[in-house]
Amino acid sequence: MSFQRRISRQGGTRVKRALGVQAALEWAFRVEKAQLELPLPEDVAEEGFGFGLEYVLLQRAALGCKIDGGQYKIGGYTHEDAEVIAATVAGIPDSLGGKRMAIRVAELARAGLTPDWMPGAVPRCIPVEVKRNQHGERATTIVVSTDRVLSRGKWRTVEVLACPVTFSPHLQQIEAARRAYDDWWQALDWIRDGLVAGAQLRDLEVMAVMPKVRPWVARASITS
Structure with a gap:
């Protein structure tokens, strides 16, 4: 399904574009270049505080990964649905990984990737x-x-x-990769439910379809 297809109207009723949550995330961050606005740190109470370059660099160093810059398209417009999706991602609760998971979800969506769960890996x-x-x-x-x-x-x-x-690979490496995939899947499930319950999307409809849950289990049953 093309990400560039225009929303059509029939009889004055808006026809929403149906996407799974992973496709919606990739559209928001990869196509629309939505900005990920993370919540303020708990120890910051100043009004009007923003995430400057210094804070971004500190977070990059602390998290050991590149933070989603989320820059808006030059001379363009970021669709409001993309902003709603980005805001939902930024609200991932600490129980599901919080800011770190929000960054992870945004980075993967921007790259159009699924977490590597090391398919076929056997020690x-x-x-x-x-x-x-x-x-x-x-x-x-x-x-x-x-x-x-x-x-x-x-x-x-x-x-x-x-x-x-x-x-090699060590069993712990395989287990860690699959825990990371499962954590990402749980975060996407939360995001999907939040977007559906919030009913804030104007031109998109987030469908129930999800990435495969624990695909290594299904793979093992096929090969056994």
Whole structure:
């Protein structure tokens, strides 16, 4: 569905454009360049305080990610529905991630991305280190002990070698990626419900359709 399609009118009744919540977010932040206005920090009580460049830079450093600049289109107009969507995103409650999640949702929408839940990832046992030379590659070994063995009628001391291994990707990495996806999904569910209940959108209608919930579960059932 094109994001540029004009809203038509039939018989004087406005025909709303139907979008899922993820598509609506991408339209607002990617196409309309809506601005994400985050709530004031609790320790800021001055009237008229705004989020200046210094605050944005501090937040970038603290959160370890790029904050959505949300700049308006030069010489253009940001649709009021996009502003409503951005305001809803900014209101994500702390129980669902608060400001950090609002930034995450906006950044993903602006990039047109879904969180990477590491599809198909399975922990695999691999050597910690591999050495390569003209003969190929081999796993690095370490001496873990020594032992006495009888060889050709003589007792000899030999080194007992072991190959250090690790699991990659680590199970915790996969679980963390999927928790992050689930947190994002919960935030989108809250945003969708808020937009529907608020009934503030003029030209858009947010549909019930959502991104797949825990897609790794469905994938596992198919492959099993």
